[in-house]
Amino acid sequence: MLQSKLPDIGTTIFTVMSRLAQDHHAINLGQGFPDFDPDPALCRLVTQAMADGHNQYPHMTGIPALRRAIASKVQALYGRSYDFDTEITVTSGATEALMAAVMAVVGQGDEVVVLEPCYDSYLPAIRLAGGTPITIALRAPTVEDPRFRVDWQRVRDAITPRTRLIMMNFPHNPTGIILQDNDLDALERIVRDTGVLLLSDEPYEHIVFDGQSHRSLATRPLLSDHTFVISSFGKTYHATGWKVGYCCAPKAMTAELRKIHQFMVFTVSSPMQFALAQYMSDPQPYLGLSRFYQAKRDRLVQGLATSRFQVLPSPGTFFLMADYREISGENEADFSRRLTIEHGVTVIPVSAFYREPDAPQSNHSLVRFCFAKKESTLDAAIEKLKKV
Missing domain, CATH: 3.40.640.10 (Type I PLP-dependent aspartate aminotransferase-like (Major domain))
Structure with a gap:
């Protein structure tokens, strides 16, 4: 009989949420990859x-x-x-x-x-x-x-x-x-x-x-x-x-x-x-990367300022966290799924990055947005998020 070396490991949250985004035709700000191509x-x-x-x-x-x-x-x-x-x-x-x-x-x-x-x-x-x-x-x-x-x-x-x-x-x-x-x-x-x-x-x-x-x-x-x-x-x-x-x-x-x-x-x-x-x-492509992504970060921050999400500071990466306590008392995984299904924007629950994602101490009413996206993608997502 096969004995798993990782019996409690299933499909990663990134794959789950990206599949959910695909099934519901949602804008995917979840998984951390650009929706634009490398330099030609x-x-x-x-x-x-x-x-x-x-x-x-x-x-x-x-x-x-x-x-x-x-x-x-x-x-x-x-x-x-x-x-x-x-x-x-x-x-x-x-x-x-x-x-x-x-x-x-x-x-x-x-x-x-x-x-x-x-x-x-x-x-x-x-x-x-x-x-x-x-x-x-x-x-x-x-x-x-x-x-x-x-x-x-x-x-x-x-x-x-x-x-x-x-x-x-x-x-x-x-x-x-x-x-x-x-x-x-x-x-x-x-x-x-x-x-x-x-x-x-x-x-x-x-x-x-x-x-x-x-x-x-x-x-x-x-x-x-x-x-x-x-x-x-x-x-x-x-x-x-x-x-x-x-x-x-x-x-x-x-x-x-x-x-x-x-x-x-x-x-x-x-x-x-x-x-x-x-x-x-x-060296210019990597030396200019911070400026390139800061413009995208600021675009998303400004857009979310008109929503009920409360943005947390993001001094690095191409990710941004936001607090949704003014919107819902759900745990992070349930809220993230509902945001995809009902509002058409996919995010990642921050609790997924903890050893015990369902534990109360792993849930701080936070979701992660990826802003490594085209401006048109970010703008379309912002319009949907304003209505949440």
Whole structure:
């Protein structure tokens, strides 16, 4: 008889809500992908790469030109010099890098501290590696302080001799919060005291608003010496379906990650890698990404200001949370389904990012909107939301 390794895992909320949107012809502001295409110049580079014969297996670790380009970008932005040959790996999206990193360093009986709400692949990855997730909830918004925040003392208190890894994601999905210098200071103290390893999931590194900057864990030597830093070309170049990401980590950690990577996917699409390596020679597409998405964020914020939704601050990512307490007392999942079915706009319940989504402490009357959409899509959704 088949025994499931993940008996309590079903279809993800993102798939469920996107299917519901399709069934009810709703505007999908739920799942986090653009409804517009990548730069045509980037697509032409893929076509050219195929015409040039780059159609067979590339290097297991990623083509050298792309790894060099990644090393150059990280050095310029964050001051950390990674060796392109031994410390950078091109992966099948950030999600594969997450799984490979966890499988590389977490074993039976190890504990992994996770900040929640969190991306839905974190907990299954830990369990598949034989580890035990220890979830630490972010401090929820209040009227006086309408942002989620990390309680670093709670994180420190959760670390035991069995703790192997802390997993984190900033800019944070779904809350949009970003790290400040005092957060990095607190994290440095934890690493200095415990020697714990870190996994920093940074796919929204180039989407930070209002003149703020992204504080990558790669910016601090002590942190980067203990960290798998993971990012995504899909989020940066509007090509989530290409599934190309990368991981930067010290040599010994990279060697262990590559042992897993080579047997999970072996390598990543060849023409995409050659195209991305060429496209990265111009930094403007990622340097201008914050401005591009801030205009979309502001458009949605201004539109929701005329509705009964109460918008929370979104300093990063292409997501925005809103409080619906003035509209309904339903839990987040039920409200999100009803919003799709009755009002034609699909969102994601923030409770879906918690270990126990149905628990009262996981429900704060919040839903997540994705604004990585065309202006016409956002405007049509706003008109519907005004009527809720």
